[in-house]
Amino acid sequence: MPQSRNAVVLLSGGIDSTTTLAIARAEGFTPHALTIRYGQRHVAEISAAERVARALGVADHVVLDLDLRTFGGSALTSDIPVPQGAPLSGGIPVTYVPARNTIFLSLALAWAEVLGSQDIFIGVNALDYSGYPDCRPEYIEAFQRMANLATRAGVEGAQHLEVHTPLISLTKRQIIERGRELGVDYGMTVSCYDPRSDGTACGACDACVLRLRGFAQAGMQDPIRYASPAPSASF
């Protein structure tokens, strides 16, 4: 068992960040969970993040307000409709939020520096990544390099900050299987970009399609509820 060290874990309340938090704990880190309330349509994410933080156990959980709707430009934060029924069709989708991971990692960097932590965890994924540029390994490497020049550590040479991306080369199926090994209850999580007013997932947006396909490929039933008619999980 490695010595416990503080780590900042970005936690959205979805499958990927929840699994990432479970992995950080399993690796012996003391997690400090950071959730950003950025004006996303799917505010159910925030409640999910709070449930997950309580259930998995964290040293503390900060929910930070940052209204990215000010800038617009994404279906997740503005009035552009969330696409339905033609998912993963190539290119960068309209659900991409400009510079989101850069902003979130920058905020995690600030907290890590205050905590004296050298470790940030983010659940980005380069395979089932829906085409977002800020989920690619070369981006993460460039962020880490910049971060090591941005902080006291970069001047004083005392620390080396690492951005951990334990999911980056996993498929959604493998992520779910890893979470199952670690005892994660995915019934706590929320993925849908466009949930119904009763809280059920739409089953048709990119996030739902990726999620359902992952559970189907892992041979598991997704424990969350979907809007009827029930979506097909045969891909």
Added chain:
Amino acid sequence: MPQSRNAVVLLSGGIDSTTTLAIARAEGFTPHALTIRYGQRHVAEISAAERVARALGVADHVVLDLDLRTFGGSALTSDIPVPQGAPLSGGIPVTYVPARNTIFLSLALAWAEVLGSQDIFIGVNALDYSGYPDCRPEYIEAFQRMANLATRAGVEGAQHLEVHTPLISLTKRQIIERGRELGVDYGMTVSCYDPRSDGTACGACDACVLRLRGFAQAGMQDPIRYASPAPSASF
């Protein structure tokens, strides 16, 4: 006269960012000013930024709320006293806000992407920089490299984002002289980390000392008011 292009200009309301905005305009850019209300003690900065944006002329001015007090760790956002009377004594000062420029540049990056802008201006300065790691040229270069991997432009290859730092190798004296050439009225600006309740600058914090020294070396009178007894400008 170059063709007008959109640029995002980080504007704090101090001498450096005000001069940077004037330079962006002089270079033919259409400036979109971004000010972050991050929980700084010196909220007079925000009013100064609004005055400067109106006076110099911008396409729009966004004041974004982001409460960095959540993380603590700086004299500018927490209860650590602002040092007085022994400025610029070496090392990284307690007024350093963890990852501040990284966070601000990330927010500028998001807005630039929405605007379709390839240009961000920030008034960092590597000479009179008070020892902040995120004011060094190698940091700015690393941020720019990361930013070009973070965005649609990085995937689609259509754009190349540039972080402009027109002040990076200037002394405070040279910055003030450049602003004077461009007709900037520094009476609108605010620099003090610890202003008195009547709005006068303390004259003793690092920011005041740098400012007063810059005006003295430029052979100019600083047009703002200082708390009495009047500070010495003989450095």
